[in-house]
Amino acid sequence: MSVYSKYADYVLLNLLKEDNQLAYTEIFERYSRILVNHAYKILGDQDEANDVVQEVLLSIWNKRHDLVITGSLSSYLYKATKNKILNHIAHEKVVSRYAESFSNFIESDYVFADSKLREKELEAIIEKEISQLPEKMREVFLLRKVEELSYDEIAQQLNITDKTAKQQVYNSLKILREKLKSMMNVFVW
Known part of the structure; x- marks a missing residue:
């Protein structure tokens, strides 16, 4: 067990802003599984849930120097995951509408x-x-x-x-x- 597992979230966030990769690893270990379970309940697809959470957790590393979290880290991560899921669903709907529109176009004999x-x-x-x-x-x-x-x-x-x-x-x-x-x-x- 790492000494980082004993640190509170705000301590890990401060260390993260100082480029501490072990603090990031602890945040990842602490929250990834529960966030994936949360995403899976909404998406119903394990790989998509993993992808969404991977993107959320990667973004906190990439934005670590500019990251401002006013509430708890867990609330921030849940909200970020929810937003990423909503964006994912919206994107899937756009792609689906485009495919349907394209299909209708072809079916109506307007093929170039x-x-x-x-x-x-x-x-x-x-x-x-x-x-x-x-x-x-x-x-x-x-x-x-x-x-x-x-x-x-x-x-x-x-x-x-x-x-x-x-x-x-x-x-x-x-x-x-x-x-x-x-x-x-x-x-x-």
Whole structure:
């Protein structure tokens, strides 16, 4: 048992602001499991719940120097998790509406002659961007998103932790999202 486990949350937060990684690890250990359970109850998907909590906890590390928490750390983390879940659900609804709209468009026989060409171009761009990811990140990303392996299966196969696998997928999605964001406007009718 670490000496950090005896520290109150506010002490851990002060240490976190001083770049103390062990304080961050203690916060992660203290809250990750309960936050994942909370997220799972809402999302109903273990991997999505893990992803949401991973993003929330990673954000407190990334924002540690500017982090201002007026109430308790647990309240802050619950609220941040809830907000991240709501954003996730909203994003899923937008994607679903877009897919439905696109499907309706195609079903109503307004198919452009070049839609297949655009689809192929977009696939090529996405494949190119994936190929430019760092090797390990690309490997984890493809195992997760193409092979559809769980984080545990990826961790076992590559001899890494499931946290590392999750982080690699999160980082690759962030990179791809940024690179593809500007290109997507070209493919919208």
